[in-house]
Amino acid sequence: MTLLPAPGAASGEPGTESAPPRVELRGVSKRFGPTAALSDVSMDLRAGEIHALVGENGAGKSTLVKILAGVHVPDAGTILLDGTPTQITDPMSARAHRVAVVHQEPRLFPDLSVAENVFLASPPRGRLGAISWREMRRAAAALFAQLDVRLDVSAPVRGLSMADQQLIEIAKALSMDARVLILDEPTASLSAHEVERLFTIVRRTRDSGVAILFVSHRLDEVFALSDRATVFRDGRHVITAVTRDLTPSDLIRHMVGRAVTLFPKGQAAIGDVLLEVRGLTRAGEFRDVSFTVRAGEILGLSGLVGAGRTEIARVLFGIAQPTAGEICLDGRPVHFATPSTALGAGIAYVPEDRHQDGLIMDFSIADNVTLPILPRLFPRLFVRRSTERTLARSYTDQLRVRTTGVDQLVQALSGGNQQKVVIAKWLATRPRVLILDEPTRGVDIGAKVEVHRIMSDLAASGLGIILISSELPEILAMSDRILVLHEGRVTAEIARGDATEERIMFAATGQVEPPDAPLPTGLAFAQIASPPASSEASDVR
Amino acid sequence: MTGLPGFATDSGATDPGATPGGGAQPVGERRSALQRIPALLRWESLLLLILALLVVEGARLSKFFLTGSNFSNLVSAEMEVAIVALPMTLIIITGEIDLSVESMIGLSGAILGWLWSVGIPLQVGIPVVLVVGALGGLLNGLLVARVGVPSLVVTLGTLALFRGLANVVLGPNAISDFPPGFTAFGFDNIPGTPVPWTLIVFAVLGVVFWLVAHGTWIGRQVFAVGKNKDAARYAGIRVGRLKTALFLVSGLIAAFAGVILTARFSSARSDNGTGLTLVVVTIVLLGGVDINGGKGTIPGVIIAVFTLSVLQSSLRLAGVSSEYQAVAVGLLLIGSVTAPYLARQTRLLADRARRGRPPPAGSIAPGEVVG
Known part of the structure; x- marks a missing residue:
């Protein structure tokens, strides 16, 4: 019995003291x-x-x-x-x-x-x-x-x-x-x-x-x-x-205050607005969502399960259609009827469930990596294995996928390496905006740090990134700005320097007012173990 | 080690047991890409072996078996179903099925016969029926891909629809006054050889489908859709368009098969082709194509074409009546569908026996027990 007795817990409020608990x-x-x-x-x-x-x-x-x-x-x-x-x-x-x-x-x-x-x-x-x-x-x-x-x-x-x-x-x-x-x-x-x-x-x-x-x-x-x-x-x-x-x-x-190892985002030049979303609504899922993503920026989407984060990503990638609002890419309104149009416009989505939506488990690494770009890669219909292998290898090397070779089936890889193959697959489409939905869920610590490193590098190379994550420390460490959703509505937009786990959790649980009393400083970041060569996550850009 | 995504979350939607591939990973680790290729070849080599045994047995049964005329007879009798089996292979690999092909064969012959009977030349009639075939296939494809009705139901409906239309067009009549040049195409050989003209047609189409399925990205997309249609869609593959195109091709080829059948029988009747869908599907499954989609090869199906025709010929030579031949086809169909399941179960049992006892709870997702 390791109940932490809070004041009054033993006051015998409900139930009878003598009887054992139900x-x-x-x-x-x-x-x-x-x-x-x-x-x-x-x-x-x-x-x-x-x-x-x-x-x-x-x-x-x-x-x-x-x-x-x-x-x-x-x-x-x-x-x-x-x-x-x-x-x-x-x-x-x-x-x-x-x-x-x-x-x-x-x-x-x-x-x-x-x-x-x-x-x-x-x-x-x-x-x-x-x-x-x-x-x-x-x-x-x-x-x-x-x-x-x-x-x-x-x-x-x-x-x-x-x-x-x-x-x-x-x-x-x-x-x-x-x-x-x-x-x-x-x-x-x-x-x-x-x-x-x-x-x-x-x-x-x-x-x-x-x-x-x-x-x-x-x-x-x-x-x-x-x-x-x-x-x-x-x-x-x-x-x-x-x-x-x-x-x-x-x-x-x-x-809040989960212990997680992270690799915080490094400095990146923030460029022009790539993606702008205005009043985006999908009935029954989310309402009146507006935000921008700039080149070199990581926008964190936070919220509890069911808040509408994945639903927004699905609309941005053309899997589901919005019922209102508009999406602009480079200032021009766009409409994605299918994922293939979204891909063509330079949006890539690393889905939450990589087994179901991200990978074909008994295809090789190379086959998975080139799947979205086959028509572009081989306009004359015939697939050249050597071209595929070379291209896949360049990405698996860059992302440090641990494998016996690009002909290996992805189902033989560990979760972290599978996730890197999913990322490689979307990078091969040369996207301008990359949406990552729970990219480190179910991967081991080492792979997690590497996925964070990859995200940092990608942002530095000018990609706009939307990061959906249920892990507050990850959102805090990686995001330049954080958009918090509660039941399909944006309840807060917090800049990197102002973000704490408490503020996010308040917005995510639908509490309007932030905590009145000043919180103990450093609490939010106390448990972030910074790997060598990385600065404190709390640095303001 | 590998991680199962989603289990430690509060999301009710991601049940660990429902994570495909998660629990099956230990199996995947043992079987690398290199080890799989022989497994694929094994099915085809097994088929080739059966084919060889059947040929030897046929030769033992009758001295006429290994003659050129028997070869051309048994081959030409099979060519309509053989060419229809090619697009059917791709359709089944995507996880769909086209049951309407036999009725399209009948409809195509009926329209061709009717056009001929009202004085329209074959040079016009044949293109017309091919267009009809493509449109019929397009109808199947749109109902499956756009409306989202399961192909089993859609093509069961068009199976009845196309046959009904054939009856409307031709009624109980048979048109049989086709020009000799046309009917010769149906059953004559290339002069001086035992090779029927229709075998050339099958050879050309076989090579085309072989290349498309295993050499182009269209084929890659077909397999991707069959293995995991969600991942295929997320990868930007236009799943609906691909399936629609396959059904269109299936209708087109079935119409062409109807032309060949009409030529071979020298007769257009509204009931031409009845029962052939069963034979086509049997060939495809015998060729090693997984009825659940995602697996199969064109070479396997080509071998299966000859295996089935040699089997039927041997049965005929052995004096087996046509009723019992139908029983044999039925058993073959059941056998080729259940064989992969039996193989999988045997493998699972073997794995379990090797491990001694089931691994501790939690290390295996509940879903694996089913697989």
Whole structure:
């Protein structure tokens, strides 16, 4: 038990002191390959409390949810339910232990009725084991009455609002008499009014004695709803405290400060505006986004998952179409109907998911590198292997890809080297604007530093770079300017010299005011290990 | 070591198990590019071996088997499906399929016969049916690439549509008063040789498709789309345009096959070509093309053309009735589709046996178990 007791944490606010906690985690760890998603996490969840779980992207919140839901099995540690050590081996056993999860996106069957969805797993039986439809409708109606929700239980789910579908998920959880209810970002697609209704129902559910874990990116909701809050960072438990003893600044300070090795951006001459975006909107994804990217500049796009960063990149690369706004390249308005037009205009996009979108895994390095430029490289249709190899080799040498040769299949490379091949592939198109979406996710430290070096070199050579990253230290170290998004809107544009993790996190969580009290200086950069020959990341250009 | 992207994030969309290639990487490390080429060749050499065995067996069964006339008979009987198999190979490599080819063969012959019967010369009629074929293929392509309907459904629809149109054009009639020069093209040999004219057509088209598939960037794009269409799209490949073009070529070649079939039968009937799609697909899959797309070679398919025709000829010579020959084709189709799966499963089992026991949880993505 490594709970950091915050003042008041032991005041026995919710739940009963004598009874063991509803859920207790002791030293739970989970690794995926080289990365520790959760390290030695201990926390508890009491009956009759709403317990908020917050943290940056990658802090381990989802992994914890998935462990409780039986999707992942922890590598180490114990889970106790009402004091009994319990193995949750799969989603069925989570159900059997009456642990219910309401996901961000409701997972219902649109063509079945509300009542059928609620009782899908265990419909009420009548004589001869046949499903008793009348009993099912009656029980469903009773459940919704208990929640004080009016809903036609015979109507199909298709056509119901997202909010109603969330409520059906909650009713489903209640129908199985859940002891533990996990709400994973339930408010992401709800309006303010719907959020209020949801909260009323969640509170009512808590008062009936259910232990509720509430995962959210929205700090105001954490404060409005939760009794206690736990912060995760880098897969570790940082603090658990009674929510009303905390301030938003406290929470943010605990969330940020991840330890990461970096290679900060070097000096580069900032040139003319290459790309300008005005009022760019894609309905349902992002609204009224405006920014510029200059030659030699790295623009960081920061924000929490779902803030709309990748969606903006997809529009800039012609994969998706904007519903409003304009994109100008060199001052001229452009329209990209397909990625091939965007490529032709000099925009390249290193996608977030390199396995799915970036590479053809059983093509060789050379075949992958030349894929976007084949028609340009060989206007007479016939491919010359020697030309391809030479070209690919020049990029793999420049980017220091560790390989046995350019004929090697990319699936045989490590993650970091695969990422370098993706970058090589886009550099070979000779872009003027390069968009990098989470370029160092899942790569080892050495490769990460090299990717940062490559970015610096590219900016110095006059490219305009847009960097999308969920790692605040990376954004801080590499960006000349930082654009922060919150739920599809730009909430801050911060110059390099003014940027701190706290400022970014405030904007990213939708907090309007920056922290009042001056923050301890140096906190943001204290953990950036500068490699030799690099200056402090905080130097102002 | 290699990293799985996305697992340590809070993004629900990037489930580690769903990361393709992530869990499969240990397999990739063992099999380098050099080791793969023989694996590809193995399928083709196996086919060649089967072909050789069938020829020996055929020769043992009948003294007529190894004669020039038998060769030209068995080859010319197969040439329509052989040329249609070439574009079908590329379509299946992109992950699509064209089931409508047999009806286009019938429609093309029906239109040609009708035009001839109303006095329009073949010099005009043949170009007209080729245009009809290209348009029919274009229709398939646009429905697949632009509208986004699965090709299995689209071409099942046009399979019925084209056959229906053939019936509308010709009804129950058969047109058979074609000029001798035309029908000779269908079944005559090059004078002084046992080589049918239609084999020359197949040879020329075979070389063209071989070069396009394995020598040009168009072929590279075809394979890229079949292996990973998202990555292909992100690489600026116009996936829709490529597929539309392939369906157009498929329709064009099927129409041409309809002309050849009409010449060979000396008869245009609306039911010409019925059942040939099955044979075409069997040849392509027997040639080692993966029904899931991304893998296959034109040489493999060319060998499969001859393997199938020699098999059918041997069965005929052995006195096997045509009903049982159809059974053999069906078994062959099932065999060539399941063989790669069986091979993969055997390999997985062998890998597991070599490791002794499954690796510790977490080092393997859940997705791998399926693969």
